[in-house]
Every structure is written in C-alpha cells, then in structure tokens.
Amino acid sequence: MATLLSSPKRLDVHKTYKLFIGGKYVRSESGHSIPALSEKGKVLDNVCRATRKDFRDAVVAARAAFGGWAKNSAYLRSQILYRTAEMLQNRREELIQELIRSTGVTRSQAEKEVTLSIDRLVYFAGWSDKYTQIFGSVNPVASSHFNFSTLEPTGVVAAFLPDLPALLPAITLMATTILSGNTVILIGSERYPLPIVTFAEIISTSDIPGGVVNILTGKRSELVSHAASHMDVNAIVNAPEFRNCIKLCMKAACLI
C-alpha cells in the first residue's frame, strides 16, 4: 500500500468539470465536451460543451431565482456577497493553483489576481445597499404630486467572459450584476474555462441561492446567438470578440 502510494507511477484522479445550473452540477445534455488546454496546449481536463438547451435551462433557472433574489433586502444581498469573499479567502490556494496550471501565469501574478478578486467581492458587497442612495432621487416636480425615481434590477443577464484574466473579470461581472438583484448566466472563456468552473464550487458553498449565478462552458460562437435571441434574457454583457459582438447585436436588434 505504502509503496503504491509513494510510487511515481501513481495515477492522478482527474476531475470532470460540469456545468453549474440552478445550483446543481450537471453535464451538458449534448454529451459533448471540449478539452481545457493549458497555456502551452497540453490537455488538462475536459469541460462540458454547453448547447442551446443548456443555455435555455440556465435561463429558466436564472428566471426562477430572480424573484426571490431581487426581493431580498439589499443588506442580505450585501452579506451574501461578503460571504462569497470569505469563502474565496479560505480557498484562495485552490484558485491560485488553477490559474497557474490553466493560464500559465506566475505564482505571484496568480496570487495577485485572487487577492484582487477577494477584495473586489468585498467592494461590491458594499454597493448593494448604497447605489440607490446615489442614483435614486426624489424629483422636484412643479405640480402637486409626489415623484421619485429608483433603480430596479433588470432581470436575467447573460455575461460572456473574456479569456484573460481568467478569474477577475468573471468575479467582477458576477458581483456587479447580482448585487442589485439580477441573476446571471456566466459563459466562461473557451480558452481558459477551468478557474471559473472551480469558482462555481465556491459559489455553491457561499449562501448565494441556486440559480442566481449559473456557469456554462463551451463554444462561445455557438452560444452567443442563443443568448442574443432568447426572449427571456434581459441584458447581455461583454461579448469579448468583435466578430461575436456584431453577431450578437444583429440578433438582439431583432428583438427590440
């Protein structure tokens, strides 16, 4: 036994990276996967190749979660985001390793990115119960009626993540969308999907209710038009590639 464990020939146990939809880890209904490559092109693991149906499932989950999440007090949302920072702090090392292995950054660069991610979660946690005091107003209308403007969450947001950095933009987009009560579908980078899928495990232990954050991996080009044409997606953020961006705008324009 001891000799087997210490033997250099011992095989590592590889992980199957799944999609994160409605708080559950599921395989793509397509049964397809794509390889997650290291920066040097080595196959690290496989990730699911989400399809139109997976995207639809994610929208259904995000829509179902929206009502409850938006109805929570801003204070509670704030505390839950802060809780996410607490969880990330404790699993910092795991994300650092994932960034190094996946994107080939140096240890110090990876540490910096994870640290920034934690602090950014704390920063945005603080915005939940503050932005309405800055952007809301009571309007001094001339006639005798009471008039005020307030911000409301838009609903279900689909966010396409850039390739690099592989973690920080994902956390920024997630935090900014959900802090006000939106729910989000994050579509991970095709090139470096592992860090964000690993981050899903932190989300699922962080008090963020299932469905508030959903994470898909796969081919961006396959998903972008579905996102653009889905009638129950209220906003789309950050299509990182120009080609996709045009496609997305063309599709979305049909819905306006």
Added chain:
Amino acid sequence: MKNSRLSKKSSNGSHALSTTIVTNGHLTHRDAKPVPANQRQLKFGNKWSYAPAPESNSFVQLQKRYDLFINGKFVTPTSKKYFDSINPANENKLAEIAAANAHDVNQAVTAARRAYEKVWSKISPRERAKYLYRIARIIQEKSRELAIMETMDGGKTIKESRDVDIPLVAAHFFYYAGWADKLNYAFPGRTPRSIGVVGQIIPWNFPLLMAAWKLAPALACGNTVVLKPAETTSITAMHLAQILQEAELPDGVVNIVTGAGETGRAVVEHSDINKLAFTGSTEVGKLIAKQVAGTKKKLTLELGGKAAHIIFEDAPIDQAIEGIVGGIYFNQGHVCCAGSRLLVQEGVYSTVIRKLRDRIATLRVGDPLDKNTDIGAINSKPQLEKIRSLVQSGVEEGAKLEQSSCPLPRRGYFYPPTFLTDVTASHRIAREEVFGPVLSVMTFRTPEEAIERANNTPYGLSAGVWTDKGSKIFKIVNKMRAGVVWANTYNKFDPTSPFGGYKESGFGREGGLQGLLPYLTLD
C-alpha cells in the same frame, strides 16, 4: 391550558352571555346580543398568565472590574477609582467600571492622535473597510452574548436587545464598512477627507447601538476615536473593545474612557479633539455647544425629543394601536424619538383610548431576561424618580392617569405602562421629555390643527402619522418640523436611513449617506 381556564372563567363569570367560545385565544360570543364596541372589555384580564421563560445567562462571563481601553490595551485609571454598575432589574452589582479623569482622557486622545497620524489616515480605504467588516462579523458571532449583557446592564428586554439592538449594531458596522472605499461616490466632484480625532459621548438607552452609530461612520471616514459610554451602561462598550482587539484593529484607533460627567467634560474640553459628537439630553447638549463655541471643533448633537404621534380618523386603528404601543413603550420609553405626545382626531378618540387601555393591560412588565417580557426595567433609580415626578406633575395639573394594573417586581426599578388623558399643550407632561413609558394624549379636529399642535414644541426629532390616505401623509409629513417622520409605522431604524433632529433636538445626521458628512471635510 389557557383556553380551558378562559372557558371556565367565562362560564362562572357574572356576565350575561349564554355561550362564550374560545378560539385560538380570541373570544367570540354566540346567542348573545352584540355588545356595543364601547362597552366591550377584555375577558382574559390578568388571567392571561405566562410561565417564566428566562434566557439563560450562564455562558456570559462578566468581569469583576472593567478598565479603560487606551491605545489597544486595558489600563487602570490613574485615579484608581472605580464605580459600580448595577443591574436595574434586581439592583445587584454587576461589575466595577473605571472612572477616567482628565489625565486618562488626555492619554486616550494622545493615543488616538498617534494612531491617526501614523496608521489610520495612511491605511488604504479598502483595508479600513475590511476592518469594519471584521468587527461586524464578530458582533454577529457574539450577538447572543452581547444581547444578554446589554439586558443585564441596562434593563431592556432580551426580546429587544436580541432582535433589535444587537442586529442593528452589526448592520451599522456592515453598512459603513462599505462606505469606507466609496466616499468619492458619495460626494461626486468633492474630495472627502477625514477630520482627525473624534470625541464621542453616548447615552444609556441604546448603549451598544449608539456606540455603533458613532464608531462605524467615524472609522469608515478615516478618523480615530475617543468614546465615552454612559456611566450606567459601560459593560457592552468594554466588550466591544475586546472585539476590536480580536479584529486586530490597530492600537489607538478606538479608545474607550468610562466615567460620569467629569470624564465627558474632559473629552469635550480637550484641545486636540477635532470633532465632537454627542447624543443625550438637550440640557447637556446646550452646555457642550457653549463650550465648543469659538473653538475649531466641529460638533453634531442628537438630543431630546417630544414626538407627536398623530392618529387620523381614517387610520387603521388596530395597527395604529400597535404603533402607539411600540412608539412609547418600546425600550421602556427610553427613546429620544419616542412617540410621547399622542394626537388623536376627535372622532376616534374614545375608540383609541379604549383599545389603548385594553392593549396596555396585556403588556408584561418584569424580568428583562424573560423572553416574554414586553417592558423591562427603568435604567436607573434617578430616572425612575424623574418619571414618577413628571407623572405626578401631570396629575397635579389636571391630567387623568391611566395605568396598567400589572404587578411589578419587588426589587429593581420598574414603572407600569402609563398614559395621561385630558392633557393640555401647556402641561409639563406635554412639554418635557419624560424618557419613560408615559404617553400624553391630546385631541385635534383638523389636519391643520394637528400640524400646529405637533410642531408646538421646542424639540423636533421625530413624528408619526397614521392615515390610510396617501396624499394626507405627504401633506402632513412636509409640514412636520421633525427630522424623522414615520407614516403608518413607528420606531423603525435602519443603517441606510439618516436620523437626527430639528430645533432643540440637535443637528447633524447619523445613518445613511448623510451620516458620513459629520465625519468628513469636503474640499
């Protein structure tokens, strides 16, 4: 059990009803002529007894003696003098509290100045935020312990310290933590800067909550603090000091000096304090204002109140009764914004009085650690005497006394829920702040009269309006000279909402974005 006792009472009772059905604690009458509303009386009376449900305080470790918290350490006062902290519910001594003199205060200010210059003003706002978040979290983790201590030291009910005070304490730290690195967004186009060393003097009615109201925004804005708690309620402040240590807040950023008036005076008079924040009586507030006049110190005051609570004829009366009760009997009436002047529109006056009389008969006065207690102990003996003498003056001036006949514990300082009718605006009981469970009831006919009566006070901290008509709410609220006006609710507090007074109730706001202003200079 309750039901069977009630049924028995009903069948043996002398009233003429043929059947009394008890459902879920409520009485309904069948085969009987409907009793006119104004003659109906409570059937359960004092038979509605509760088994004791005391909150265990066995895991709370109070120290025998509490020292001063200066420069991150607990130090003995130079005078070596200590005074007793009493549990007002049983008059037992809880602990000894250090009495700080001018020398100790000077040490605290020196430590705060050093911490300001060397650490706190240089640390990044993001890190400042994280310290405050840490403090909020530790408070949440220790919330039950703090609630029990607050109840033992101050006499407020465990129901309140557990469900209101301590959760709000954590919420205030949590809220202002978030502002620390967002000050530029709060005041666009300006450059917010910290002020320096802040002296803060807080009252005994919400000991830890007032500490949080003061500390959280001051620290978030980058100031360092010398805090003086009230002499009857210092214990939780000293446990907060331990929490600050646990959170690794840099030494000297917060210093806590305990003591009575002399200590407070030393804080007010210290020349190296840049800003003073005081919450307490209007009388002391005026003295502080005089003292500070002509110096460079910035000042905010949150003083007394004599809030008008207006009930219109179209109000939801049953909810309004709950609002009235919460408005004046919450925290034994030791609330600066308590709705202590009830203004009732004439058409509903008799209904309101009847329902109020019935409702206060159900309030349980007694052991504050009992989870069923509605009204706990009066904070101190002098305060109890003050309440008694003001009620006496009301009776002497011609008001009619209505008091719950509930039994009061033999030991400790207790006062039953009380209201006075036939009060006129010139009575002392209608003009002076009682700071106890005592309500003065007056009437009005028109909204204009209500507004005039409501504003007829030197104070202007808060007010309440009850009406189902939305337009009336806005009309009344806009004419009310009070810093906070509640509509169809009362005594609601939130860290996001600014709180503060008009006129002799002080100036400056605590809470919300506005609560940052007293602790910043804007270039």
